[in-house]
Structures are given as structure tokens and as C-alpha cells.
Amino acid sequence: MTKVAVIQRPPVLLNRGATLKRAVDSVNEAAAAGASLIVLPESFIPGYPSWIWRLAAGRDNAIMAQLHTLLLLNAVDIASGDLDDLCEAAKINQVPIVCGINECERQRRSGTIYNSVVIIDEHGKIINRHRKMMPTNPERMVHGFGDAGGLRAVDTSAGRIGTLICWENYMPLARYALYDQGIEIYIAPTYDTGDGWISTMRHIALEGRCWVIGSGTLLRATDIPDGFPARTQLFPNPDECINDGDSVIVDPQGKIVAGPMRREEGVLYAEVDTARVAPSRRTLDVTGHYGRPDIFQLHVRRQPASPVQHTEM
Numbered sequence: 666m667t668k669v670a671v672i673q674r675p676p677v678l679l680n681r682g683a684t685l686k687r688a689v690d691s692v693n694e695a696a697a698a699g700a701s702l703i704v705l706p707e708s709f710i711p712g713y714p715s716w717i718w719r720l721a722a723g724r725d726n727a728i729m730a731q732l733h734t735l736l737l738l739n740a741v742d743i744a745s746g747d748l749d750d751l752c753e754a755a756k757i758n759q760v761p762i763v764c765g766i767n768e769c770e771r772q773r774r775s776g777t778i779y780n781s782v783v784i785i786d787e788h789g790k791i792i793n794r795h796r797k798m799m800p801t802n803p804e805r806m807v808h809g810f811g812d813a814g815g816l817r818a819v820d821t822s823a824g825r826i827g828t829l830i831c832w833e834n835y836m837p838l839a840r841y842a843l844y845d846q847g848i849e850i851y852i853a854p855t856y857d858t859g860d861g862w863i864s865t866m867r868h869i870a871l872e873g874r875c876w877v878i879g880s881g882t883l884l885r886a887t888d889i890p891d892g893f894p895a896r897t898q899l900f901p902n903p904d905e906c907i908n909d910g911d912s913v914i915v916d917p918q919g920k921i922v923a924g925p926m927r928r929e930e931g932v933l934y935a936e937v938d939t940a941r942v943a944p945s946r947r948t949l950d951v952t953g954h955y956g957r958p959d960i961f962q963l964h965v966r967r968q969p970a971s972p973v974q975h976t977e978m
Contacts, residue, residue, distance in 0.1 A: 667824060667937045671881075673883050674930050678884075692758060702826070710766045740769040742768070755788075763783070764783055777809040778808055796814070797833055828854065842963065851870075851878070852877075859909070871919040874950065875942055879912055
């Protein structure tokens with residue numbers, strides 16, 4: 666039995682160091698409560714770029730550029746050790762962690778930011794990094810296109826887990842690729858909320874016959890820090906709940922066992938029994954006995970395509 670903890674707390678927006686500390690503190694809190702798998706929201710470090718839904722490309726370029734510069738400055742470069750503190754927390758507490766990040770590659774002097782999610786195992790090692798393959802709508806003003814390099818289910822002490830980010834979960838072939846890898850705990854960090862999204866989490870649980878963890882983003886106007894560019898223009902109502910959260914945990918039969926946690930800050934807990942997954946697939950295994958590979962076949966190219974090939978003469 667695995668006790669899952671879903672952290673539904675706002676980031677310290679556009680502040681990598683302070684948000685990382687909040688993540689570590691939350692991990693320590695959940696681990697002390699007995700959690701054996703801890704999940705943090707989409708783009709948690711240093712925060713989801715919520716302003717993109719309130720700015721218009723071409724009209725608000727100056728504000729967009731200012732915010733993008735701050736986001737890039739505070740984005741996570743894995744190669745530089747920006748996640749070392751979180752990895753150390755996983756190791757000390759001997760618990761796997763799933764965390765959404767805005768990811769960059771400073772060594773390449775790249776201006777590209779990816780919407781990524783990492784899986785850190787109980788030994789503090791990053792065992793998978795998935796970059797969102799298709800940024801959603803205005804996210805394309807901020808995030809680059811990912812690839813299938815991290816489209817994997819991986820083994821941890823909590824079970825076999827994998828992730829898709831937000832509206833990637835509406836991509837049937839991406840889901841199918843994870844089902845085929847024997848996923849037991851399917852994790853969906855998201856900025857989406859509401860009954861439609863929650864019904865999607867239930868559908869995926871029924872379709873994949875797996876546990877589904879919907880990790881929602883909570884953000885209120887009071888969470889926007891002083892000095893945030895164009896704060897009063899973008900978030901004029903001090904009482905507004907910008908994003909509701911709606912974290913939820915669903916069993917392999919599509920039953921909600923915890924949540925949704927709506928407009929509430931805290932930690933959502935549930936006991937998850939991965940031993941229920943295989944028996945649930947007795948009646949429906951979409952990439953097994955319920956598949957038809959003689960009719961349908963999916964090919965996944967995991968190798969990222971490089972824009973330049975360097976050849977030494």
C-alpha cells in the first residue's frame with residue numbers, strides 16, 4: 666500500500682529559490698505524515714505562467730518580455746544542480762517525488778523554456794524528465810515543444826509511475842504509450858480545473874485501469890508578490906481565486922477516493938494499492954487482450970530531433 670500526498674500550494678511566483686524551499690518543506694511535511702509518494706503541481710518551480718491567459722501577443726509585448734525574462738532567470742537548469750535540494754529531500758525521506766518545473770538549458774545559452782516534469786526516486790536520483798510535447802494555446806508564447814524522450818513509465822518504490830502534463834492528457838496516443846508500459850500510477854500535473862477535467866481523470870482511470878493522480882495548481886491574487894510586473898493590470902481583484910486547484914485521486918475503477926480539493930491550500934492524501942491494477946485489467950487491457958495490433962499500431966520516436974548535426978572532419 667502506498668500513501669500518496671498531492672501538494673496543493675501556490676509557488677513563490679518567479680522566485681526559484683523560495684519556491685524550491687516551499688517544495689522541500691512540503692515534502693518534509695508529507696513524509697512526516699507517512700507519505701511514500703509526493704506529487705507537486707505543474708510548472709511549480711518557479712510557478713505556472715498564468716499571465717499568458719491575460720495578455721495579447723502583439724499588444725502586450727513589453728510586459729510579456731519582462732515576465733519572460735524573469736521566468737527564464739528563475740527557471741530550472743537540471744545540469745546546473747538547481748534541483749539538488751529537492752533530490753536531497755527525496756533521499757533523506759526515502760520517498761519518490763514528482764515535480765513540475767519550468768526548465769531551461771543555460772549551458773546552451775538557450776532562451777527556450779520547457780514545461781517539464783521530473784520523477785525523482787527514493788534515492789534522490791532523477792530517473793525521468795518529461796517535456797510537454799504540445800504547449801497549450803498561449804503557452805506557446807512561453808514554452809518550447811518537447812519530445813517523447815521522457816514518455817516513459819518508470820519503476821519506483823511506490824510503483825510503476827508515469828506522467829502527462831495538463832492537456833497532453835487529451836492526447837489519446839500519448840496515453841496509449843504509457844498504458845503499453847504497464848503504468849500503475851498515472852500522474853497528471855495540471856493548470857486545468859473544474860468538472861470537465863475531473864471527469865477526464867476518471868475516464869483515464871477507467872480506460873487505463875490504473876490509479877490516476879490529478880495534481881492541480883492553486884493560485885490566488887494574494888499569492889501574486891509585490892513588485893510583480895503589471896500586477897494591478899493583470900490581477901486587479903485582490904479577492905480573486907485565479908486557479909481553483911481541484912487536485913484529485915481516482916482508483917482503477919474510476920472512483921474518486923480523495924478530493925477534489927477546490928480553492929483550498931494543503932495536502933491531499935490517499936492510500937493507493939497498486940495490487941488492484943492487474944486484476945482491474947482482466948476485463949479491459951487496452952494494449953493487451955483488448956488491443957488489436959493486427960489493425961492498429963503505434964510507433965513512438967523517442968529520439969529528439971536536433972536542428973543541427975555537427976560533424977568533425
